[in-house]
Structure formats: C-alpha cells, structure tokens
Amino acid sequence: MVKRTPWIERAKGLVPARWRRDARMVLDGLAGRPPPPYWSTGTSSRAEAPGPSPLPGARSLRVAAVTRETPDAVSLTLVDLRGEAIVYRPGQFFTLALRLNGEVLRRAYSASLPMSEASPPGSVRVTIKRVAGGRVSQHLNERAGAGDVIDVFGPSGSFVVEGAPATLVLIGGGSGATPLLAIAYDALARLPDTRVVFLVGNRSTGDILFCDELAALADRHPGRFVLRHVLSHPPAEWGGGVGMLDAETTARELDALSMEGPAEYFVCGPGAMMDAVRGCLLGRAVEAGNIREERFSSPVHTAAEQPGGDVAVTATVGGRSYAVVNRAHETVLESALRQGAPMAFSCTMGGCGACRMKLREGAMTMEEPNCLSADERAQGYVLTCIGRATRACVLEADPS
Template sequence: MARFHPLPVAAVERLTDDSVALTLTVPPELRAEYRHAPGQHLTLRRLMDGEEIRRTYSICSPAPGPEGPSTLRVGVRLVDGGAFSTYALKEINAGDELEVMVPAGRFTLDPAPGMYAAIVGGSGITPVLSIASTLLAREPEARFCLIRSDRTAASTMFLEEVADLKDRHPERFQLVTVLSREEQQAGLPSGRLDQERLTGLLPALLPVGSVAGWFLCGPLGLVRGAERALGELGVARARIHQEIFHVDAGEATVTTAAAPAHSTVTARLDGRGGSWPVQDGESLLDAVLRNRPDAPYACKGGVCGTCRAFLVSGEVRMDRNFALETEETDAGYVLACQSHPVTEKVELDFDR
C-alpha cells in the first residue's frame, strides 16, 4: 500500500552542478516501516499548483540492520523540465519536510558469497552504491566489479563514496570508469559503452561466466546494450537484473489492441477488494485510484514498477514496460499504470 509519512530533511549535499544528495531523518517509531533492501527506492510527493507530483529516487545508503534506518539518503539529478528535480536542486533546504512513501522495488541483492558486477550510467550509480556497499560490508567472501559511464568527471555522482569503497575493500572492489565526452589521463579511452564495446571489453575485465549477478542501471540505451552484450557472451537471463532511469520519447513503443465497449476492474489492495468501471481510454491504475487513492504508483510511465500487480483473471495490454523483467510478466504480473482492459472483466491483486 502507498503509505506516506512526512520526514524531515537533515541535509542537502551538492554532488555536481546538476545533482544533490538528500538525507532524510527517520523517527524511531517509523524505522521498521523504512527498513529497506539494498537497491530499493523511495517515492517522494509534493502538491504543485494543485496537482500531486510523485517522483522515485533510489536509496544510495547501505541497507540497515533489523532495527531499521535512522536516516535515508537519495540522489537526485536535474531533469530538463523536471518539476520535482528542479524543486529539489533549487528549493529544498535542511529542516524542510518531505512526504515519503515506504521503500519499494525489486532491483535488489541479498548479500551472498561470490562475484557480482554492475554496469551503470549517470545516476544509475545510486542504487548500485547501496548494493555494493551492503554486499562488501556484510559478506567477506564477496567481490564486486563496478563499470560506470559518465559524460565527464565533473558530472560524476558519488565520486567520494565510490573512492571510499575502493579504499576500504581494495582486494574485493574493482572500479572501471569510462567518460563519454572527456579523455582520462589513465584508464579506458573515452566513448559510449554500447553493445559492441561491452562485448569486447567485459571478458578482458573479469571472468564473465563466473559472475553470480549482473546489475544494469541507467538510461534505456545503455541498459539494453549491456543486456544484449551479456547475452552474446553467454550469460543466462536469470543472472541479469536491470532498472531503467530514463527513457527518451523516441525510444518508447506503444502497443495497440481493441478495447471492450464496457469493462470492469476488480482489485485487491491491502486486504480489501472492490470492483469499478473503467472509463474509455483510462488505465486500470487510474480506474482504481478514483476509488482507492491509496493504490501504489509513482512515475505512471512504465519505468519504476511501483504499480506492479498480479493479473488474476482477464486480459490486458500494456502500452510500455521498462520495469518488469520477463520472468515477472511470464508469472502474470503487469504494470497497472500501463494496462488497459482487453476483456470486459479484469481482476488485479496488488498484495501478491
């Protein structure tokens, strides 16, 4: 369920010219609710000109112990025209309060022995920083290779935090940095990390077949290219985990299918169910929200996965899906924000 609580802002730290880290204080009575796995995210909301704006930001701090976190830290990068990111960079100050949903997301790693690797671009470092720092602190038999791509050194988020990981775990943490628009004095030549380059680069960096889990995070082009490169190198799909941070309008494809003249959605949420009509052209999420405003959602763009639900019965079409992995859709999960009814009756379960 989309439970929000007001959390005080403890600190606002400038990371680059276009990004900040927000540290939020979690009061003792809410720490159990904000306990999170490494790699999960928070949804922040704000009323702007009478409209509720929600945005999702990954937690960069290590996962807490069973008592829950006393603070939470997220990274925010400015997006052109972004209402919330502009607010975060220009207006939020220490002492302010933000409405914050409890942690969510499945781009996570349960620490275990073995070799792990990540390929990230830009702000895609944020959840991977939590994953790597938690893994290396909790599992002495684990190793982690981070391959990160940024435009320039000045635009690179969490430089100090990544350097600290290298200092604390020099034998178990491998860092490879590629700058797309700036030459480095040492290391790899500049340029994009596309499929062709990764296919040749990865075997030279680490034993690809021995990596227990690959974590891909960043813009759609980088993630899809990395996924195809790993496939060429024989990596099983089950070992690849991905999270998209940005999708350009030209990269999105929309599916079409005939919709029934009249349709009804039945939804179960937080143990309670109900049935409601779906208006012409609206998504199943919007139909549910008109009657259950506590339904979980954030981006409404098919990227964050917050509105994931199990399709109990009926048939739907999804306009876009950049959040659910093949195993999830095969198991029957859909994104409610992108789903439209194909049959007259559709049943969703948000609790599974």
C-alpha cells in the first residue's frame, strides 16, 4: 500500500521556503524562542589561507628589486610594506628570516649601501653571496624575485664608524666587502677629512663584488680613496695584488700604502682571513681598540624543543615583571613578544647581544655558537632569542 503524505506536508511544499522561514521567525518569537544573538567563530580558514603572519617582532619587507652582482652573489633592495623608511647605520646588518620547507631559517646580511645612497629612498640594499650548501643563500640567489615579502629583524651590530678617524682602513675578504662598501660610501660623503683605504681580497676577477661601484668611487674621490684588489687566482696581466689575504700578503699590501696619522681598521671576511689579518695588525703595533671586526656565523646547533613542553618564565623588563609561558616550539623571546612583554632584541639569531638578560633562576639551553663571551656566561647572562627554557626561569633585563 502506498503511504500518503499528510496534507499539511503537501501544503508546506506549496509555500516557498523563504516564507516558511519568515513565518517560523514570527512564531518562534512569540513562543519565547528568539534567534541566537551570536555565532561562535574561529573555524573559518580564510584568515589562514594567505601567507603566515610575520614572526613576532619582525617587520615585513618587500623585495623591490633583485640585482645580480656576480654569478654567485645577488643584491636585494627591500622596502617596508607600510612605506616607512628603514633606518640603519652603515656597517649594520639585518636578519632575514625565511620559511623554507616549514622551517624558519635566519641569516644575517649586511646593508651594502648607506641610507643616503639607498634607491628608492627609505629602502635598504642587502647583498647575499651564495655559500656552498647554504640553504638560505642558495634560495635567495636562485629564487628571490621582486614582490617577495620577507620577515626582517634589525638593524643590528656595532660595526660602525664613530667619530672621524684620519684614515679608515677597510679590509674585506669575499662578501666581507659588503658592510665595508656601505662604510666607504658614508665616510667619503660625510667625513671630508678622512682618507679611506679599501683592501679587498677575492679568488678571481669574476668574484669581485661591487667592482664597478668601487671603481666609480675611486674616480670620484681621487686622493681620498685608495682601492686595492688582491686576487689569489689572478688573470694574466693583472696589475693588482696577488695572493690570499693572509698575514704576509696583508703586511706587504699595507707596507706599500703610505699611511699618515692614526688609522682605524675595519675587517670583515671568512674566519681564517680575519684571524690572519688581526695577527698581522697586532704585529704592526696597531692597538686592539683600533681594530673592528664583523664575523658572520649562523648557529650550528639548533636546540630541540624543550622536553617538558610549556615552561613558565618570569621576565623583569623596565622594572615590571611579566609572567610568560615559553611554548615548546618557540624561543623565550618569541613567546614573550607574542604574550606582550616589551623585550629588547635585534638580530634574533644570537649575534648581537641586544636580547641579553640575566638568568636568576632556572635553566635554559641556547643555540651555539653565539656572541656571549665566556665572561658573560660566567655571570649568568643568556640570550633569549636563541634560548629555550628547560626549567621554570626567572630573567632580569640589565637596568641600562
């Protein structure tokens, strides 16, 4: 037997759904069943679809231009997404944080122009030399394109000229020329009584960074700017210096330059070269206080997540205490910034010491190597940007 649909159901079918909903609203209202005043949300995926939010404390910079400097080096001109000027001093570096395969990798790159030369105004140009096996430098050399947005920290570092030395000797090996170029531009423009000597070592002519820019600077400032290239594999008919920038070559090159008055030395390059140059300079009775060095290294050891998961951290900043939870996947600095504590920081990769705090209680692991001296470690200083609490910690900022 065929079951018949009750008449009321059939009648309902004749009334558009919209009218039925209208009638339902009126009847429900009279029955004391008003519509829900709100919906709970948080399930929408739209907010997650676009690129991830910047890392805590980072500013988002857009790649405005990519310039190929040599087959192994590229310069990126970065501008602030909001149009704010990027303020820094020549010789300082920026930390670029890239998300590669789900991992955040941070690397320090120096500005290769001073602010006064930045084009467009307010931008910063950083130069990245490809490092064998270096994931970030490879990525930036091969993939970076105009329009990319990169999380950037900094500027950081104190590799900057203070005062107006009579002579500024800039000694760079390979990509170590990067901060030195910015310093050279700035000193030549800003310090009319300062003579600038630029000694730069490379493997071959094809490896020389900023070759044309350096030559143009020498043309513009004859007498005030002395440029000397040294190559370990020179071509035939090479007029410059020959050899690795070791102690012997450096001494020979410096001997050939006539230096008057007190000089300040700025040295940047591979570790072995810097050690050799330092030895050579100290041997020539240069005071250690007149030698400034910039070493680049990225942490070799990455601390694993703390085993116990979330750990309580109390941080005293500016006389106020902040109770923070150090999440298992974050550094102390990241957790503290995310939770609103006004932490000091700059490079976020253990290279500048801006986030240094005293560990009063508890325990923390840090990525190595980092810029803390043995003395600082003995006094109980830690770097929150590469630190992860393993036990509940009490941290205190320096009163300064």
